[in-house]
Amino acid sequence: MHLTPVGLEHYLMVSAVLFCLGALGVIMRRNLIVMYMSLELMLNAANLALVAFSRFNNSLNGQVMVFFIITVAAAEVAVGLALIVALYRKRQTAHVEDLTSMKL
Amino acid sequence: MFDDFKPEDVVWIILFLPLLAAAAIGLFTKRDGKFSAQLSISAVVLTFLVSCGVFLMFKQTVFDTKLVTATPLNWLHIGELKVDIGLRLDPLSLLMLLVVTGVGAMIHIYSYGYMKEDRCMGRYFGSLSVFMFSMLGIVLANNFVMMFIFWELVGVSSYLLIGFWYEKPSAADACKKAFITNRLGDFGFILGIILVWATLGSVNFDELQQRLLKAPEAWGGVAALAGFLIFCGAMGKSAQFPLHVWLPDAMEGPTPVSALIHAATMVAAGVYMLCRVFFLFGAHSNWPAPLAFLNGVTALDLIAWIGGFTALIAALMAVQQNDIKRILAYSTLSQLGYMVMAVGLTGPTAAMYHLTTHAFFKALLFLGAGSVIYGCHHEQDIWKMGGLNQKMKITWLTFLIGTLALCGVPPFSGFFSKDDILAQAAQHSALLFILATLVAFLTTFYMFRLVFVAFTGGARSEAAGHAHESPKVMVWPLVVLAVPSTLAGFWGIDRFIGRNFGGDHAATTSWLDQLFAPFNHSPLAALFGLLATIVGFSLAYTFYAKAENDPLPEKLGALSRAMRNRFYFDEIYEWLIAATHELVSRLAEFVDRWFIAGLGVRGAHGTTELIGRALRLAQSGNLQTYAFLFVAGLVVVIWFSLK
Numbered sequence: 235m236h237l238t239p240v241g242l243e244h245y246l247m248v249s250a251v252l253f254c255l256g257a258l259g260v261i262m263r264r265n266l267i268v269m270y271m272s273l274e275l276m277l278n279a280a281n282l283a284l285v286a287f288s289r290f291n292n293s294l295n296g297q298v299m300v301f302f303i304i305t306v307a308a309a310e311v312a313v314g315l316a317l318i319v320a321l322y323r324k325r326q327t328a329h330v331e332d333l334t335s336m337k338l
Numbered sequence: 339m340f341d342d343f344k345p346e347d348v349v350w351i352i353l354f355l356p357l358l359a360a361a362a363i364g365l366f367t368k369r370d371g372k373f374s375a376q377l378s379i380s381a382v383v384l385t386f387l388v389s390c391g392v393f394l395m396f397k398q399t400v401f402d403t404k405l406v407t408a409t410p411l412n413w414l415h416i417g418e419l420k421v422d423i424g425l426r427l428d429p430l431s432l433l434m435l436l437v438v439t440g441v442g443a444m445i446h447i448y449s450y451g452y453m454k455e456d457r458c459m460g461r462y463f464g465s466l467s468v469f470m471f472s473m474l475g476i477v478l479a480n481n482f483v484m485m486f487i488f489w490e491l492v493g494v495s496s497y498l499l500i501g502f503w504y505e506k507p508s509a510a511d512a513c514k515k516a517f518i519t520n521r522l523g524d525f526g527f528i529l530g531i532i533l534v535w536a537t538l539g540s541v542n543f544d545e546l547q548q549r550l551l552k553a554p555e556a557w558g559g560v561a562a563l564a565g566f567l568i569f570c571g572a573m574g575k576s577a578q579f580p581l582h583v584w585l586p587d588a589m590e591g592p593t594p595v596s597a598l599i600h601a602a603t604m605v606a607a608g609v610y611m612l613c614r615v616f617f618l619f620g621a622h623s624n625w626p627a628p629l630a631f632l633n634g635v636t637a638l639d640l641i642a643w644i645g646g647f648t649a650l651i652a653a654l655m656a657v658q659q660n661d662i663k664r665i666l667a668y669s670t671l672s673q674l675g676y677m678v679m680a681v682g683l684t685g686p687t688a689a690m691y692h693l694t695t696h697a698f699f700k701a702l703l704f705l706g707a708g709s710v711i712y713g714c715h716h717e718q719d720i721w722k723m724g725g726l727n728q729k730m731k732i733t734w735l736t737f738l739i740g741t742l743a744l745c746g747v748p749p750f751s752g753f754f755s756k757d758d759i760l761a762q763a764a765q766h767s768a769l770l771f772i773l774a775t776l777v778a779f780l781t782t783f784y785m786f787r788l789v790f791v792a793f794t795g796g797a798r799s800e801a802a803g804h805a806h807e808s809p810k811v812m813v814w815p816l817v818v819l820a821v822p823s824t825l826a827g828f829w830g831i832d833r834f835i836g837r838n839f840g841g842d843h844a845a846t847t848s849w850l851d852q853l854f855a856p857f858n859h860s861p862l863a864a865l866f867g868l869l870a871t872i873v874g875f876s877l878a879y880t881f882y883a884k885a886e887n888d889p890l891p892e893k894l895g896a897l898s899r900a901m902r903n904r905f906y907f908d909e910i911y912e913w914l915i916a917a918t919h920e921l922v923s924r925l926a927e928f929v930d931r932w933f934i935a936g937l938g939v940r941g942a943h944g945t946t947e948l949i950g951r952a953l954r955l956a957q958s959g960n961l962q963t964y965a966f967l968f969v970a971g972l973v974v975v976i977w978f979s980l981k
Contacts, residue, residue, distance in 0.1 A: 248762075257969055260962075260964045260965050261962055261965055261969060262962075264962075267963075269962075276897065330960060330961045330962050331960065333961065334959030334960050335959065
């Protein structure tokens with residue numbers, strides 16, 4: 235059996251699949267925490283693509299970008315989770331259907 | 339700056355002295371009536387003296403070479419339109435200058451007595467000075483635009499003075515009526531000016547004249563139309579049919595104002611303007627296509643007939659008026675009709691001659707009427723006067739002189755000028771000659787009706803019984819004005835103005851020759867004129883010498899009622915205006931209701947609201963819907979950018 239070497243396409247495929255799963259999760263899941271996890275998934279899909287590009291183009295720029303994304307994402311998680319906790323305390327729910335007070 | 343001073347620049351003083359007085363009164367001294375009056379009177383007397391000086395200085399020059407112009411100020415220069423503010427001296431403007439300032443000075447002095455009791459004397463004299471300024475501007479203007487500006491200023495000052503007693507509703511209405519009616523005519527005037535400028539490329543009188551001399555065909559097909567439009571201005575200012583309705587109502591102003599503005603000078607401005615631009619009128623009788631039915635009629639024909647018609651109807655109306663000022667007002671209308679007719683019959687000299695003599699004797703008559711009104715404690719109905727010849731001797735004598743002059747009795751000034759007009763009519767149109775003779779007859783009839791009823795017989799009311807002669811300051815102007823009213827026929831005024839229209843230098847003849855000149859020159863006109871006067875006088879004597887009330891209404895019935903009611907012109911106009919107004923307002927209401935409010939306002943707000951309601955449905959507030967729409971949008975964008 236002959237295995238083709240793993241190339242850029244494969245990484246990008248995986249990245250795309252992960253991104254779509256993340257997006258689907260954001261759209262379909264009702265729980266805010268899970269939606270938040272899906273968002274993180276989308277970010278990491280992007281990270282994967284960047285690292286793959288960096289590796290196959292022999293350039294470190296992509297990896298530098300990934301470090302930044304991870305850092306910012308960590309900060310963002312801290313803020314986001316805090317917001318969700320605060321919201322939960324106030325409304326006793328983390329389901330998006332119940333949180334529609336933004337409309338007119 | 340005085341290096342290039344020319345003697346003719348003195349004329350600027352004439353123009354600006356009254357303005358200076360008006361400004362001083364308006365800004366500083368209005369509260370002090372007496373002082374304002376003295377200021378205004380000294381300004382106008384000074385203007386008169388300077389005018390006399392200018393007249394003597396340039397009389398010979400203009401008599402020979404015809405034109406002197408004071409250094410013009412370059413006022414407006416846009417593209418091809420070049421408008422100067424320049425002062426023009428020729429026989430026409432020199433004569434008019436003397437008439438306006440001379441008569442004006444007399445009336446200013448007279449007003450000092452007449453308005454003594456009025457608490458707004460300052461305002462009165464300020465307005466008079468504004469009027470003098472604007473009138474002199476018309477007289478001296480050397481181009482159409484400048485003339486139009488002063489023309490409007492005259493309209494404004496006339497408005498101010500007619501409405502001087504603005505607490506009286508009738509006066510407030512009269513001044514509005516005068517102003518609006520004048521504006522109607524001025525609308526035609528400015529269209530005419532624009533047409534002249536567009537066709538001939540200049541607004542300067544002298545340039546226009548030169549261009550037309552060089553190339554009379556420059557007119558193209560609009561000559562008759564332009565002439566008629568310019569005449570519209572005169573129609574408003576000189577109160578010619580159909581815009582004559584404002585003048586009788588203008589008698590609501592103080593009597594000296596009626597004398598100065600609505601008898602002697604301002605209403606004559608229309609005739610003056612026609613004479614000033616007489617070179618524009620020619621034998622052109624082609625009208626533009628929409629007015630093709632007028633082909634074959636020149637502008638001058640129209641002017642002559644409108645003038646003649648105005649003279650006739652105004653004289654008829656005057657026969658049945660009872661207000662002393664209104665009789666004189668209709669008489670003014672009628673005489674203005676004479677002048678306009680004379681212009682139309684290619685006799686501007688006769689028109690200006692009559693304008694000059696008329697200014698003297700009509701000012702005299704009005705001031706006399708003012709003196710009568712003053713003496714009778716503001717009674718204006720002639721049937722409540724009577725017997726005034728005993729109590730107001732000077733007023734009576736001067737009024738009689740004015741009447742004789744107006745009726746054209748030789749050797750008073752009116753005889754010569756009226757005879758000129760009749761001769762002009764006899765020469766050109768038999769029909770207009772008959773009409774003019776008829777008017778002459780009517781003039782004598784209504785004037786002597788006034789004289790007999792108001793001055794002779796016994797007093798018919800208590801006010802007339804206690805009448806007294808007016809103070810000296812009012813009587814002296816009457817005496818002074820009586821002199822030219824009597825003698826102006828011998829001064830060669832017609833020869834002097836004739837130079838403006840290419841007349842020859844006739845040698846000065848003796849007084850006796852001049853007296854009989856009309857009979858030698860055009861015996862038909864002179865004899866018929868005299869005959870009309872005699873018939874008019876005898877009829878008036880028969881009816882009114884001993885009358886206690888007016889016998890005519892019984893004899894004439896409906897005709898007399900129509901005359902008294904001014905042939906119902908005011909009512910017809912009122913009905914016409916009301917009908918037009920109704921029509922226009924209904925149309926405007928329809929457009930407003932259905933197009934502006936319906937389609938415009940309600941349409942716009944309805945559409946916005948509908949779209950808003952639809953878009954509101956998309957705002958669910960659900961985070962996931964937004965996220966879905968966002969992703970979907972993104973997919974669409976990617977799809978399109980990759981395709």
